Amino acid sequence: MKKRLFKVAAAAAVAVLSAALLNGCGKSADKTGGAGEVYVYNWGEYIDESVIEQFEEETGIKVVYDMFETNEEMYPVIEAGGVKYDAVCPSDYMIQKMIENNMLAEINFDNVPNIKEIDKPFMEMTKSFDPENKYSAPYCWGTVGILYNTSMVAPEDVPTSWLDLWDEKFDDNILMQDSVRDAFMIALKPLGYSMNTTSREELAEARDLLIEQKPLVQAYVIDQVRDKMIGGEAALGVIYSGEMLYIQQEVADLGLDYTLEYVIPEEGTCLWLDSWVIPANAPNKENAEKWINFLLRPDIAKKNFDYITYATPNKGAFDMLEPEIQNNKAIFPDVSTFKDFEVFKYLGDDVDSIYNDFWKEVKSK
Amino acid sequence: MSKKIDFIKRFFQDFYLVIILIFLYAPIATMTVLSFNNSKSRTQWGGFTLKWYTQMFSSDTIMTALYNTLLIAFLSSLIAVIIGTAAAIAINGMKRVPRTIFMGITNIPMLNADIVTGISLMLAFIAFGISLGFKTILIAHITFNIPYVILSVMPKLKQTDKSTYEAALDLGATPVYAFFKVIFPDILPGVLSGFLMSFTMSLDDFIITHFTRGAGINTLSTLIYSEVRRGIKPSMYALSTIIFFTVLVLLLITNFAPKKKI
Amino acid sequence: MNKKLLSGPYTLWMIGFTIIPLALIVYYGLTDRSGAFTLANIIAITTAEHSKALWLSLGLSFVSTLICLILAYPLAMVLRAKGVGQGSFIVFIFILPMWMNFLLRTLAWQTLLEKNGVINGILTTLHLPTQNLINTPGAIVLGMVYNFLPFMVLPIYNVLVKIDDNVINAAKDLGANFTQVLLRILLPLSVPGIVSGITMVFVPALTTFVISNLLGGSKILLIGNVIEQEFTKGSNWNLGSGLSLVLMFFILISMALIAKYDKNGEGSTF
Numbered sequence: 001m002k003k004r005l006f007k008v009a010a011a012a013a014v015a016v017l018s019a020a021l022l023n024g025c026g027k028s029a030d031k032t033g034g035a036g037e038v039y040v041y042n043w044g045e046y047i048d049e050s051v052i053e054q055f056e057e058e059t060g061i062k063v064v065y066d067m068f069e070t071n072e073e074m075y076p077v078i079e080a081g082g083v084k085y086d087a088v089c090p091s092d093y094m095i096q097k098m099i100e101n102n103m104l105a106e107i108n109f110d111n112v113p114n115i116k117e118i119d120k121p122f123m124e125m126t127k128s129f130d131p132e133n134k135y136s137a138p139y140c141w142g143t144v145g146i147l148y149n150t151s152m153v154a155p156e157d158v159p160t161s162w163l164d165l166w167d168e169k170f171d172d173n174i175l176m177q178d179s180v181r182d183a184f185m186i187a188l189k190p191l192g193y194s195m196n197t198t199s200r201e202e203l204a205e206a207r208d209l210l211i212e213q214k215p216l217v218q219a220y221v222i223d224q225v226r227d228k229m230i231g232g233e234a235a236l237g238v239i240y241s242g243e244m245l246y247i248q249q250e251v252a253d254l255g256l257d258y259t260l261e262y263v264i265p266e267e268g269t270c271l272w273l274d275s276w277v278i279p280a281n282a283p284n285k286e287n288a289e290k291w292i293n294f295l296l297r298p299d300i301a302k303k304n305f306d307y308i309t310y311a312t313p314n315k316g317a318f319d320m321l322e323p324e325i326q327n328n329k330a331i332f333p334d335v336s337t338f339k340d341f342e343v344f345k346y347l348g349d350d351v352d353s354i355y356n357d358f359w360k361e362v363k364s365k
Numbered sequence: 366m367s368k369k370i371d372f373i374k375r376f377f378q379d380f381y382l383v384i385i386l387i388f389l390y391a392p393i394a395t396m397t398v399l400s401f402n403n404s405k406s407r408t409q410w411g412g413f414t415l416k417w418y419t420q421m422f423s424s425d426t427i428m429t430a431l432y433n434t435l436l437i438a439f440l441s442s443l444i445a446v447i448i449g450t451a452a453a454i455a456i457n458g459m460k461r462v463p464r465t466i467f468m469g470i471t472n473i474p475m476l477n478a479d480i481v482t483g484i485s486l487m488l489a490f491i492a493f494g495i496s497l498g499f500k501t502i503l504i505a506h507i508t509f510n511i512p513y514v515i516l517s518v519m520p521k522l523k524q525t526d527k528s529t530y531e532a533a534l535d536l537g538a539t540p541v542y543a544f545f546k547v548i549f550p551d552i553l554p555g556v557l558s559g560f561l562m563s564f565t566m567s568l569d570d571f572i573i574t575h576f577t578r579g580a581g582i583n584t585l586s587t588l589i590y591s592e593v594r595r596g597i598k599p600s601m602y603a604l605s606t607i608i609f610f611t612v613l614v615l616l617l618i619t620n621f622a623p624k625k626k627i
Numbered sequence: 628m629n630k631k632l633l634s635g636p637y638t639l640w641m642i643g644f645t646i647i648p649l650a651l652i653v654y655y656g657l658t659d660r661s662g663a664f665t666l667a668n669i670i671a672i673t674t675a676e677h678s679k680a681l682w683l684s685l686g687l688s689f690v691s692t693l694i695c696l697i698l699a700y701p702l703a704m705v706l707r708a709k710g711v712g713q714g715s716f717i718v719f720i721f722i723l724p725m726w727m728n729f730l731l732r733t734l735a736w737q738t739l740l741e742k743n744g745v746i747n748g749i750l751t752t753l754h755l756p757t758q759n760l761i762n763t764p765g766a767i768v769l770g771m772v773y774n775f776l777p778f779m780v781l782p783i784y785n786v787l788v789k790i791d792d793n794v795i796n797a798a799k800d801l802g803a804n805f806t807q808v809l810l811r812i813l814l815p816l817s818v819p820g821i822v823s824g825i826t827m828v829f830v831p832a833l834t835t836f837v838i839s840n841l842l843g844g845s846k847i848l849l850i851g852n853v854i855e856q857e858f859t860k861g862s863n864w865n866l867g868s869g870l871s872l873v874l875m876f877f878i879l880i881s882m883a884l885i886a887k888y889d890k891n892g893e894g895s896t897f
Contacts, residue, residue, distance in 0.1 A: 039580050044595055064581040069594065076862035082490060082497040083579040172742075172759055178845045180860075218742070219762050219844025227596030231406065233742045254405070356861050357676075364676035364848040378705045382717075385702055389724045392735030392773070395745050399738065407738055408748030452637030459634075467634070470641050473649070476826075476882050478834035480851055481871050484858055485648030488868075492651060508644040511637065569729055571837065576858070589730040593737070593841060602738075605731040612726045616719060 035060035038287040041074065041085040042067055043274070044223050046140070048307035055294050061287050069222050070179045078103060084281050086288035092273050093181065093344035095136050096129035100346060104135045105278045111289035112137060114296035122313035125273055128343050136275035137292050140310035142241035143269050143333055143341070144182055147225070151258035152235035162190045162265045165236060166209075171216050175228060175237035178220035180359045181344055182270070183210060186238060189267040196345045200354060207358040211365045220363070229260055240272075242310025244330045262330045271341035273313070393609055400602035407597075417603040427604065430588040433499070434568060437584060441506035442563035448507070449514025450556055454548075456515070457522045471516070474509045482509060483576035490577065497579030505577040506567045513566060514559035521555035522548075655868035668869020677853060677870065684849040685877075687764060688832035691771035692779075695828045696821065698772070699779035703820075704813070707787045718784070725777040733841050736770050737761065740842065762844035770838040771828075778827035786820030787813065822888040826881040834874060850874060 044067045052063050066085075068074040071094040077083060078098070090098065098104045109115050115137055122138045130136045146159045153159070157169065165174055165186065177183055185195040187206035197203060218234050225237045230250055244262050251259055276292045278285055294300055298316025305312045305321070311331050312318060318326065326332060347355075400418070404411025421427055456467045474482055486505045487497070495501055525548055533543035549556075571586035578587055585604075592598050659665045671677055706718060724732065739745045740760040747757040760766055790813065798808050814821075836851035843849075850870065857867030 041580070044591065066580040067591065069591075070860065072860040072862075076859065076864075079862060080491050082487070084496060085580060214846070217846065220846060221594075221844065223595040231597065231743055353863070356863075360676045360848070360853065360856075363845065364679045364853075378708065381701060381705055385698065386720070388773070389721065389776075392732065392739055393724060393727065395739060396731070396735050406743070407741070407745055408743055408751070448636045448640060451633040455631055455634030455637070458631075470645065472882070473645055476830070476878065476885075478830055478874060478878055480834045480836065480854060481652065481875060481878075482648075484854070484867065484871060485652045486644060487858070488651040488655065488864070489644065489648035504644060508640070511640065565726075571729055586728060586730055589728065589734065590837070593730065593734050601731070601734060605727065605735070608731065609727055612723065616723065 035062075036284055036287055037062045037064055038087060038284050038291050039064045039083070039085040039282075040066070040291065041077070041088040043089060044069060046089065046274075046308055046310070048304050051295070051300055051304055051307075054300070055291065059287075059290055059294070061290065063291070072180060078279050081281055084283050085279055086282040086284045087276055087278060087291050089139055089274050089276050091344065092129045092275075093346045095275060095277055096346035097352075098277065098279075099130060099135055103280055105280045105282060105285060106134045107137060107278055107292070108285075108289060111286065112293040112296065114293050114298075117296055117298055117301070117314050117316040119313050119315040119318070122273065125271070125343065126275065129345065130275075136277050137296060138273055138275045138313040139295065140242060140308070141271070141273045141313050142311050142331075143264055143271055144177075144185070144238065144240055145262050145264040145269060145330075147229050147237045147239040147243075147247070147260055147262050149229065149232060149235050149258055149260055152232075158261075159236060159263055160266055162186050162267055164265075165238070166213050166216065168216065170235050172218050173235035174213075174217050175225050175234045176213075176217050176220050177225070177238045178222050180355050182238065183220075183359065183362075184355060185270050185344075186210075187213075189265070189269070192267075195270055195342050196347060198347050198351045203354055203358055207362060210362045214362060214365055230254070230256075232256070232258065240310070241330055241333070242308065245309035245325070245328070264333070268341055271343050273343070393605070396602045397606045397609070400599060400606045402599070405597060405599060417599040418607075421600040421603045421607075424600065426583070426588065427585075427600070430583040430585050433582060434584040434586070437499075437503055437506055438564045438567035441503055441510050441567050442560045444503075445507050445510035445514050445563050446556055446560045449511045449559060450518050450552070452511070453515045453518040453522055454544075457519065471512045473512075475512045475516075479570070479572035480576075483573040486573065487576040497577060499579075499582050501577045501579060502574055502582065502584070505573050506570065509570070509573060510563035510566060513562040514556070517559040517562060518552055518555040521552040525551040652868045652871055655865050656872040657869070659865055660863075668866050669872060671866055671869055672873045676848070677850070680848045680853050681850045681873070683764075683847070684833050684851065687768055687849070688771065688829050691768050691775065691832045692825055692828045694768070694772050695776050695779040696825065699776060699783055699824065700821075702780055703784040703787050706784055707790075721780060722777045729774060730837065730841075732774055733770055733838055736766070736773060737841055740766050740769075761842060762846050764843075764847060766842040767839050767847060767849075770842045771832045771835065774838065775828040775832060778831075779824040782820040782823040782827065783817055784820075786817045790816050818888055822884055826885055830878055830881055833877060 038061050040063055042065070046067075047065075052065060055061070056063055066083075068077070071090050074088065074090055075094060075097070078085065078088060079101075095104070118138050122141065123133055125141075126133055126136060126138060146162075146165065148159055152173065153170075157164075157167070159165070164170075165176070176186070181195075184203065184206050187209040188195045188197060188202065191202070191205055191209065193199075193202045193206070219228075221228065225239050226243050226247060228234055229237045229239070230247060239262070241262065247260050276295065278288045278292075282288055295304070296314060298314055298320065301312050301314035301317035302320045305317055309331070318332075346352075399407060401413050401415070402411055403414040403416070452467075456464055459467065483505070486501070486508065490497060490501050490504075495504075530543055530547045533547050534540065538546065569586070570584075571590060574584050574587055575590070578584075583591075589601060589604075592601055656668050657664060657666070659667065672681060702721070706721075709717070737744075741747070742757070742759075742761065744761070746760060750757050795808055795812060798812055803811065834851045836849065836855040839847055839849045839852055845852075850873075854867050854870050854874070857863050857870065861867070
């Protein structure tokens with residue numbers, strides 16, 4: 001037995017090694033020039049990969065690209081400093097947390113002239129977490145809402161409220177977000193509380209509501225919502241608005257017998273903004289600024305939008321879009337209705353740990 | 366009568382083997398079929414296609430991850446073999462108490478849960494200020510590979526005859542020369558099996574790599590994990606099919622080709 | 628003696644990458660964020676959500692280990708009875724799936740079990756009601772059994788094939804029936820293999836977070852998930868380390884069991 005195992009392993013080792021060596025020879029050729037590197041840490045599926053190549057070609061800077069799934073997952077990585085990234089793309093409240101914990105470097109906007117392309121309202125919005133617009137450059141924005149499958153949801157059941165995610169009709173047909181702040185927002189809003197509440201009692205109510213919902217939930221997922229909804233796995237799913245255009249295209253391409261529609265519940269939702277920041281320990285700060293400036297260039301922002309379909313705060317890029325897309329309210333909700341929306345805030349480590357403990361209680365029930 | 370019982374017994378034995386085989390192979394067979402399915406759906410056959418294979422081979426990320434996986438498996442096994450063989454020789458010559466201590470420590474990474482090993486290494490790398498990346502994965506893999514080398518070299522060492530080695534020394538051979546001429550050929554099978562065991566363990570590891578990896582570096586395991594969490598990717602089915610059949614073919618070659626010659 | 632020098636690199640390596648890392652876990656586990664000594668991270672296992680996760684992990688891994696044992700023992704016996712040699716093709720076929728990447732094996736089950744997955748697709752074609760298979764404790768047990776079954780089969784098989792046929796024949800000649808042979812001869816002689824198999828299945832099942840993530844839809848929290856999330860999401864390393872120490876307690880028990888019943892390493896998997 002033993003001998004046999006090893007013989008196979010031996011043959012495997014030889015075969016794979018030769019493959020590895022071949023591959024290795026091919027690889028060493030495409031190393032980019034001597035302009036240094038930039039370590040980028042971004043959300044999954046949040047860039048058009050050809051944009052990275054174009055940046056490498058134009059600047060000669062080699063991009064080392066890595067991805068995270070949630071803000072909560074990104075933070076300890078930066079905090080521990082096990083890997084030193086140059087440019088990171090967290091959301092609003094997480095940026096505030098990083099600023100307050102002195103983890104960010106001020107961006108030298110002389111090196112990022114394209115910041116002028118960002119639409120005014122977003123520079124204002126940034127001030128809620130980066131009061132002096134010193135640390136961050138907006139990348140994408142959007143809302144959180146409910147995606148529903150028209151063949152599984154009767155017209156009279158079309159969700160209008162977050163509480164429709166508690167409807168027993170959809171037992172085992174609901175996909176929730178596996179990210180703590182979003183999940184609590186969904187429960188806090190229908191209770192009439194702010195999604196930035198620091199009150200333990202209000203959060204406890206939200207926790208109980210989430211526990212009540214748990215038997216109906218099929219799964220807690222993050223990026224999988226998109227593919228699962230397209231595949232008809234669930235009737236309702238909580239999703240970021242930016243996925244909509246992609247989903248509609250995909251549904252059309254696949255010729256499915258249902259469509260997927262996006263609604264923002266009447267209680268309001270969160271308005272989020274993901275921005276580029278530079279960690280304080282970044283080894284290649286100037287390259288990071290070049291990277292950010294590149295992404296803010298209207299033609300690049302447009303190219304990126306076409307691929308990731310998340311709303312761009314870039315005025316120049318927005319103007320280049322088809323009017324049909326500019327008027328798509330699911331992607332670009334009306335700025336004038338912003339008053340119903342809230343932006344997540346960092347609530348301090350103590351409140352953070354309440355959130356974490358309560359979320360763990362929900363998940364372990 | 367006893368023939369009948371024998372027959373029934375045989376039948377049940379075969380039946381049981383087949384049931385277990387179905388359990389083991391149904392998932393693999395399903396993935397193989399789906400890897401040729403033109404439709405992304407798992408319940409409808411959309412026609413035969415090879416596009417997921419093309420997609421897989423043209424994907425830079427998958428190919429780089431494959432390269433990393435193989436390179437790390439090779440380097441970590443090689444280094445583990447060098448350190449481990451040396452250690453085994455030293456441990457073999459030790460007195461009882463230190464030997465027990467050494468063997469106890471050797472057993473730790475083997476018996477400890479992967480998650481604890483992974484986390485402890487991550488904490489150590491960060492404490493030492495080693496930035497996470499290729500080299501930390503490599504160090505982690507060497508760490509959990511060394512015990513396999515020691516455990517496969519030790520039994521061979523016990524079988525070697527010390528007097529031949531001493532005779533070589535008496536005849537004027539340097540210790541190094543005597544070692545490579547006398548002891549090494551004896552323990553070579555153990556060294557090789559340690560290497561291959563390490564190679565296999567390294568290929569299959571996910572949990573320890575998950576905690577010790579850094580920016581922009583993926584092995585196949587960590588890549589699959591993040592892809593699976595992002596959604597359905599038929600190119601993963603293609604990858605799985607390729608891996609399975611590579612192993613199968615290698616198995617058939619190594620098992621049955623030499624037999625015919627004999 | 629320059630032979631002692633040969634252990635130098637290994638000693639340094641093990642101190643640097645095994646002893647110190649474990650010491651760090653102990654350090655983190657016994658201190659709070661400010662570095663002051665505390666037992667809170669260990670006592671945290673008694674909170675409702677942590678103890679529930681631990682019990683669930685113990686329960687699911689116990690069930691999986693038991694199923695593995697029930698499936699593997701007869702399998703090893705059949706393989707032995709068929710007189711297949713140690714290197715036979717049949718035996719190899721049974722451990723071949725082990726060569727597949729661990730994550731791909733789990734992904735395969737996800738594909739089969741999902742709501743619109745293969746099994747439900749077949750049920751629909753047969754006009755049978757679809758079943759809710761994924762994201763249940765059952766799915767996790769299935770994933771554990773599938774992934775760890777070879778770890779149970781191999782050690783038991785390795786011990787069983789070493790039992791001399793003459794011993795069994797002698798017993799039969801003396802009038803022992805099948806049950807007696809099994810209970811008086813095979814089982815006692817295969818204890819090292821069984822113990823080794825149990826630990827080889829139980830420890831990874833107890834500490835897994837991958838299987839519960841992929842087949843449990845993040846709805847089912849095992850102790851492995853709690854620990855992983857404390858490190859990757861909660862950023863409370865002290866708590867994560869404390870809970871790891873609790874987990875190590877169970878691993879130590881398994882190690883002690885192996886040391887007791889498998890003194891000569893007969894039941895080793897490889």
